[in-house]
Amino acid sequence: MSVFAALVGQLADLLHPLFGTAAAAAAIVLFTALVRLLVHPLSRAAARGQRARAQLQPRVAELRKRYAKQPEKLRKAVLDLHTEEKVSPLSGILPSLLQLPAFFLLYRLFSGGGDGLLAHRLFAAPLGGRWADALAGDGMFGPAGLVYVGLFLVVAAVATFTYVRTRRAATDTGTGTGTGTGTGALGKVLPLLSYGTLITVAVVPLAVALYVVTSAAWSAVERAVLYT
Numbered sequence: 001m002s003v004f005a006a007l008v009g010q011l012a013d014l015l016h017p018l019f020g021t022a023a024a025a026a027a028i029v030l031f032t033a034l035v036r037l038l039v040h041p042l043s044r045a046a047a048r049g050q051r052a053r054a055q056l057q058p059r060v061a062e063l064r065k066r067y068a069k070q071p072e073k074l075r076k077a078v079l080d081l082h083t084e085e086k087v088s089p090l091s092g093i094l095p096s097l098l099q100l101p102a103f104f105l106l107y108r109l110f111s112g113g114g115d116g117l118l119a120h121r122l123f124a125a126p127l128g129g130r131w132a133d134a135l136a137g138d139g140m141f142g143p144a145g146l147v148y149v150g151l152f153l154v155v156a157a158v159a160t161f162t163y164v165r166t167r168r169a170a171t172d173t174g175t176g177t178g179t180g181t182g183t184g185a186l187g188k189v190l191p192l193l194s195y196g197t198l199i200t201v202a203v204v205p206l207a208v209a210l211y212v213v214t215s216a217a218w219s220a221v222e223r224a225v226l227y228t
Contacts, residue, residue: 012117021120046095048092049094051092053087110211123144125206126144128205147206197213
């Protein structure tokens with residue numbers, strides 16, 4: 001972690017003329033964006049795989065009806081279909097899994113991998129502090145509390161953008177229109193998960209919150225581009 005902490009520290013030094021005391025916070029945002037850019041090819045591969053699998057779903061549904069009482073034949077028929085169309089059953093899943101080490105690295109780095117980094121501040125809020133610390137200090141609308149209010153507003157905007165897109169996609173595919181069914185209920189609940197980032201930002205150190213907000217915003221824009 002010391003190597004990556006040093007890289008973020010060097011970025012902060014480069015950004016200091018532009019951002020002053022907030023240079024370390026800006027470095028966290030920039031470093032997160034750079035890592036997301038490096039793993040973007042995996043995101044593109046996941047999107048291609050997901051689209052390929054989605055195109056096969058009507059034919060898979062037909063096979064499930066045909067072999068509803070013959071699970072072994074159904075499994076073989078589905079595998080044969082994927083082989084015939086040259087689509088891996090793991091298309092869209094494996095590239096997403098391969099991104100997890102990068103996300104874990106960033107989380108570890110900004111949650112304590114570089115103590116010198118966490119000693120910096122974003123305006124009045126220390127990067128190693130939490131929202132509870134700001135509330136215990138000058139309150140929600142104190143200098144430190146306002147930093148978190150700003151982050152919550154950004155997260156709410158990103159979550160709302162994601163919520164609207166997910167609901168629209170669920171409606172278009174029919175997964176969110178069912179009533180009294182598991183699929184319909186799932187289609188209604190899934191879009192709300194994007195608001196869970198608000199809870200994360202509220203409990204993690206500010207450095208991690210900046211990473212989470214940046215990554216969430218990147219994911220929202222990336223999915224809007226790749227899945228349209």
